[in-house]
Amino acid sequence: MLRTVALAVAAILAAPAALAQETIKIAVLGPMAFVQGENHWAGAEMARDEINKAGGISMGGKKLKIELLRVDTNEIQSVPDATNAMERAITRDKADYVIGGFRSEATLAMQEVAMDNKKLFLGCGAADAKLGANVEKDYARYKYWFRITPLNSPGLGRTIFAVLGDIAAQIRRDLKKEMPKVAILAEKVMWTEALVAAAQANLPKMKMEVVGVWQPSPVSTDVTAELAAIDRTGADMVFTILSGPVGIVVGRQMGERKMKAIAFGINVEAQKDGFWQATAGKANFLATLDTYAEVEMTPTTVAFVKAFKERFKRSPTYNAGTYDAIGLLKEAIEKAGSRDADKLVPVIEKMTYVGTGAILEFDKAHDPVWGIGKDTGIAVQWQDGQKVPFWPGQVKGMKPFKLPGM
Amino acid sequence: MLQDILVTGLVNGGVYALLAIGFSLVFGVARIVNIAHTAFYMLAAYCFYTLLTRTGLGVAASGAIAVAAVTLLSVVCYRLVIEPVREHEAAVLIATIALGLIFQELMLVAYGGSFLGIPSAVEGVVSVAGVSVPYQRLLILVVAAAVLVATWLVLYRTRLGLAIRATANDLEVANLMGMNVHRVAMATVAISVALAAIAGVAVAPVFVVDPFMWLAPLVTVLAIVVLGGLGSLKGSLIGALVIGYVEAITVFALPKGAFLKGAVALSIMVVVLLVRPEGLFGVAFEEER
Numbered sequence: 001m002l003r004t005v006a007l008a009v010a011a012i013l014a015a016p017a018a019l020a021q022e023t024i025k026i027a028v029l030g031p032m033a034f035v036q037g038e039n040h041w042a043g044a045e046m047a048r049d050e051i052n053k054a055g056g057i058s059m060g061g062k063k064l065k066i067e068l069l070r071v072d073t074n075e076i077q078s079v080p081d082a083t084n085a086m087e088r089a090i091t092r093d094k095a096d097y098v099i100g101g102f103r104s105e106a107t108l109a110m111q112e113v114a115m116d117n118k119k120l121f122l123g124c125g126a127a128d129a130k131l132g133a134n135v136e137k138d139y140a141r142y143k144y145w146f147r148i149t150p151l152n153s154p155g156l157g158r159t160i161f162a163v164l165g166d167i168a169a170q171i172r173r174d175l176k177k178e179m180p181k182v183a184i185l186a187e188k189v190m191w192t193e194a195l196v197a198a199a200q201a202n203l204p205k206m207k208m209e210v211v212g213v214w215q216p217s218p219v220s221t222d223v224t225a226e227l228a229a230i231d232r233t234g235a236d237m238v239f240t241i242l243s244g245p246v247g248i249v250v251g252r253q254m255g256e257r258k259m260k261a262i263a264f265g266i267n268v269e270a271q272k273d274g275f276w277q278a279t280a281g282k283a284n285f286l287a288t289l290d291t292y293a294e295v296e297m298t299p300t301t302v303a304f305v306k307a308f309k310e311r312f313k314r315s316p317t318y319n320a321g322t323y324d325a326i327g328l329l330k331e332a333i334e335k336a337g338s339r340d341a342d343k344l345v346p347v348i349e350k351m352t353y354v355g356t357g358a359i360l361e362f363d364k365a366h367d368p369v370w371g372i373g374k375d376t377g378i379a380v381q382w383q384d385g386q387k388v389p390f391w392p393g394q395v396k397g398m399k400p401f402k403l404p405g406m
Numbered sequence: 407m408l409q410d411i412l413v414t415g416l417v418n419g420g421v422y423a424l425l426a427i428g429f430s431l432v433f434g435v436a437r438i439v440n441i442a443h444t445a446f447y448m449l450a451a452y453c454f455y456t457l458l459t460r461t462g463l464g465v466a467a468s469g470a471i472a473v474a475a476v477t478l479l480s481v482v483c484y485r486l487v488i489e490p491v492r493e494h495e496a497a498v499l500i501a502t503i504a505l506g507l508i509f510q511e512l513m514l515v516a517y518g519g520s521f522l523g524i525p526s527a528v529e530g531v532v533s534v535a536g537v538s539v540p541y542q543r544l545l546i547l548v549v550a551a552a553v554l555v556a557t558w559l560v561l562y563r564t565r566l567g568l569a570i571r572a573t574a575n576d577l578e579v580a581n582l583m584g585m586n587v588h589r590v591a592m593a594t595v596a597i598s599v600a601l602a603a604i605a606g607v608a609v610a611p612v613f614v615v616d617p618f619m620w621l622a623p624l625v626t627v628l629a630i631v632v633l634g635g636l637g638s639l640k641g642s643l644i645g646a647l648v649i650g651y652v653e654a655i656t657v658f659a660l661p662k663g664a665f666l667k668g669a670v671a672l673s674i675m676v677v678v679l680l681v682r683p684e685g686l687f688g689v690a691f692e693e694e695r
Contacts, residue, residue: 034519076519077618188665214657217665221613221622222418225657226664228410228537245521248614252523256540256612258531269521278523278614 023067024057024339026329027095028322029085029110030125032072035272036102036319040124042312043320044068044099046304047327057330060337066326069093075106082106086113096339097122099148099325104128104191115141120341122325123147125318127156128191132365143345146366148328149291149321149357151377153191155370157198159289160265161206163379163391164239167264167287167401168208171236174403181211183230183261185250186241187218195241195266203239211235218244227253230261240265240288248278251382255282262403263287264379273314276385285404287381291318291357293389295397297378302397304356315387318377324355409535411654417539419650420547421609425623426630426642427550427557428601434637435561435574436594438488439499444620444627445506446599450476450606451615452513455524465527473603480599484592492591506620513617522615542611549608553601554643560597561639570594625668629675635685644686649674 028044030037048066056063071089075082082103089095090113098114101107102125111131114121121144123131129152134142150156164182171180184199186192196213203210211233214226223246230238238261240250247269254263267288269275275283292315294305304323308316316323328348333339336347353360358375360368368375372392379391381401390401429443450472457468487505491497528541561567573580573590581587613619630649634641652674653667660666678685 031519033514038518212661214661214664217668219618219622220665221619222421224418224543225410225414225654225667226661228414229658229661231538232410245614245616248521248523252614253612256526256531256542257538272520274520274522278521280523280525280611 022062023065024096024333025067025069025094026326027069027071027089027093027098027100029071029073029082029089029098029100030102030319031074031076032070033074034076035274035317036076036125037072037100039317039319040100040102040322041068041070042308043124043316043323044326046308046311046320047323047325051326051330057333059333059339064333064339069095071100073101073106073110075101075103075110079103079106079109083109083113086110090114090117090119095119097329097341099124099322099329100319101125102319104131104189107131111142111145115144118144118341120144120329120344121146122329124149124321124325126191127151127153129153129194129365129367132363132367135366136364143366144341146348146362147368148325148355148360149318149368151370151375152365152367153194154198155367155375156266156289156377157195158370159376159379160195160239161198161202162376163264163287163289164203164208164237165206166391166393167237167262168206170401170403171262175236177236179207179209180236181209181234182237182239183211183233183235184213184239184241185223185226185230185263185265186213186215186239187220187244187246188215189218189243191243192241199239208237216246218242218246220246221249223249223253224257227257227259231257231259235261237261238263238265240267242266243268245269248275251275251283251286252279253282254286255279255284260404265289268317270382271317271380271387273387275387276382281385283382284384285381285402287379287390287401289377290380290387290389291321291377292316293378293380293387293397295378295389295395297395298354298356298359300354300356318357321355321357324353324357324360327355328353328360410537411651411658413534413537413539415651415654416647417543417547417650418653419647420550421543421612422623422626422630422650423643423646424546424550424553424605424608425602426627426634426646427554427639428598428605429627430631430634430637430639430642431557431601432594432598433631434639435570436591436598437495437574438492438591438595439495439502440488440595440598441499441502441624442483442505442509443502443598443602444624445509446476446480447602447606447609447623448513448615448617448620449479449509450603451524451610451613451619452517454607454610455522455615458524469607472607473600476603476606477596477600481592481596484595488595489588489592506624510617510620517617519617524611524615526611540612546608546612549604553604554639557597557601557639566590566593622668626671629671632675632685633678635687638685638687641685641687 030040056065073082073085099122104126107126247267264287270288453472526542630645634645656667657664
C-alpha cells in the first residue's frame with residue numbers, strides 16, 4: 001500500500017517535468033510604438049502560431065515550441081535605447097535568437113551587442129550595406145548576422161534602376177521625351193548615400209538627365225522649397241530615397257502643387273496602408289519599392305498576404321519578414337538537428353529558403369542574393385487610393401504603371 | 407529662381423510667424439519660457455484630427471472646439487504645474503519641458519507613432535509669379551495676419567491688455583495697485599496657447615500629425631524669437647520672415663544641403679545672440695512698453 005502511494009506521489013511530482021515541453025525563445029526587436037515594430041511583431045506572431053499549431057520545431061526527436069519576446073527598441077528616437085533593449089533581451093530575458101531591427105544606425109549598434117554574445121541575429125528592416133560588409137571583414141565575429149529583408153542598399157539600387165529604366169521607357173514612348181529629366185530627392189541619412197552616388201553615376205548612362213540632388217532632413221515637415229526648385233527644372237521624374245515621415249510630406253505636397261513629375265523610388269511611408277489617408281488623398285501616381293502584394297512572387301506570397309490581412313486588417317510591410325526569419329530558423333534547426341548558433345550558421349549559408357517575400361539564398365556577406373525570381377522586391381503605385389503592384393511585369397498579378405494625364 | 411525664393415519664403419515665414427507670436431507673447435508679458443508651447447500646438451492638431459475624422463463635425467466646428475479645449479487644458483496646466491514654481495525661471499523651464507514630453511508620450515500611447523493627415527480646408531493651387539502655392543498656405547498667411555492684428559488689439563485696446571502690459575512692466579507695483587497678477591498671468595498663458603492651438607489647426611493640414619511634430623518647430627520658434635527679440639511681437643513677425651527666407655535661399659542655392667536649413671536658422675540665432683543679445687527688436691519693445 002505504502003509503495004503504491006509512494007509511486008503515485010512520484011508520478012504526480014514527475015508529471016510536470018514530463019509534460020513541460022522544450023521551447024526556444026526568439027526576441028523580436030523593433031520600434032513597437034510604430035508601424036515598423038507592429039509589423040515585426042505581427043509577422044513573428046503568425047509564424048509562431050502556425051509552427052506551434054503544427055507541433056513545433058522537430059529537433060532530434062523532440063518538438064520545440066516557439067516562445068516570442070516582444071522587445072521595444074525605441075530605435076526611431078534613440079540608438080542607445082536600442083542597444084539596451086538588445087542587451088536586456090539577451091542577458092536578462094535569455095533569448096536564444098534575435099530578429100528584427102529597422103533603423104540602420106540602430107541595427108549596426110545592436111549587431112555589435114548580438115555578436116558580442118554570439119547570438120544569431122536575423123535582420124528584418126535595415127538596408128545599410130555595412131551590416132553585411134562586417135561579415136566579410138571579420139567573419140569569425142559577425143557570422144551570426146543574416147539579413148532576411150530588405151535587400152542591402154546595392155541590391156535595392158539594382159531593383160530601383162531596373163524599375164526606373166522601365167518607367168523611363170514608358171515616358172519616352174508616351175510623352176515622346178528621349179532624355180527624361182530626373183530630380184533626386186533623398187533624405188540626408190547614412191543608408192541613402194550609396195544610392196545617391198549610384199544614381200548620379202548610372203542615370204546618365206541609362207539616357208536620363210540628372211537635373212539636381214535635393215537632400216532634406218528625414219523628419220522635415222515641409223519640402224515646398226525643394227519641390228518649387230524641382231518644378232523649376234522641368235523634371236519628368238522625382239527619384240525619391242526616403243524612409244522617414246518626409247515621405248508623406250513629399251507625397252502630399254507634390255499632389256497639392258499638382259506637379260507633372262512622377263515620383264518613384266524608395267518611400268517607406270508610401271508602403272503603408274495609411275499613406276493615402278496621411279497624404280489626404282493627394283499622392284496619386286506616386287510609386288515606391290515594396291515587398292508584399294497579392295502577386296505570385298513566390299508560391300507562398302499570396303496565401304501569406306491574404307492571411308495577414310485577414311488577421312490584422314491591414315497589409316504587411318516588409319518588416320513582417322520576421323515571418324520568413326522564423327520559418328527559415330525552423331528549417332535550419334531541423335536540418336542541423338541542433339539549436340547551437342555555430343552549427344546553424346553553415347546550414348543557413350547553404351540554404352535555399354522559399355519565403356513569402358522572396359526566395360532566400362545568402363552571399364558571402366550574409367545578404368540575400370539579388371535576382372529576378374529570387375529576391376528583387378516589387379514596385380507599387382498609388383492609383384486612386386489603391387496600392388497597385390506593377391513590377392516585375394512578368395509576375396502573375398501585376399498591373400500597368402500609369403503616367404499622370406495619360 | 408528669385409520669384410521662387412520670394413514666394414516660398416513669404417509663405418513659410420507666415421507659418422512660422424503664427425507659431426512664434428504666442429511663444430513670444432507669453433515670454434514678453436508673463437516672463438514664462440513655455441517650452442511646451444509647440445506641444446500645445448501638437449495637441450490642437452491631434453484634437454482637430456480626431457474631431458474632423460471621427461465625429462463628422464465640420465472644419466470650423468472641429469477647429470473651434472480644438473482651440474477651446476487646448477486653451478482650457480493650458481489653464482489647468484498653468485494652475486497645477488507652472489504657477490507653483492513661477493518664481494523660479496529654471497523650474498518653469500524644466501516643468502514645461504516635462505509637460506511637453508508628457509503630452510508627446512500620451513499621444514504616442516493613444517495614437518501610436520503613425521503619421522496622420524488632415525484634409526485641406528481649402529483645396530486647389532494658385533500661381534503667384536509663376537510659383538504654385540496651395541490655397542491652404544495662403545489661408546495660413548491670412549490667419550497669421552489676422553491673429554497678429556487681433557493680438558495687438560487685445561494688448562493695446564482692451565483693459566485686459568492694459569493689465570497684462572502693466573503686470574509685465576512691474577509685477578510688484580501691479581500687485582500693489584490691486585491687480586490679480588496670477589489671474590493676469592493665467593490669461594496671458596491662455597491667449598498664448600490659444601494662438602499655438604490656432605497655429606496647430608491651421609498648419610496641420612499642410613504638415614503631418616505625429617507625436618514628435620512639436621520638436622522641429624520648437625527649435626525654429628526659438629531661433630525666431632531670439633532673432634526678433636524675446637517678447638517682441640513685431641520682432642517675431644520679422645524674425646519668422648527672415649528665417650523663412652533664409653531657409654528658402656539655402657534650399658535653392660544649395661540643393662544638396664537642403665537638410666542644413668534648420669542648422670542655418672540656428673546659426674543665425676547664435677550670431678544674433680553674440681552680436682545683439684536682445685535681438686533685432688528687443689530694445690524697441692522695452693521702450694514701447
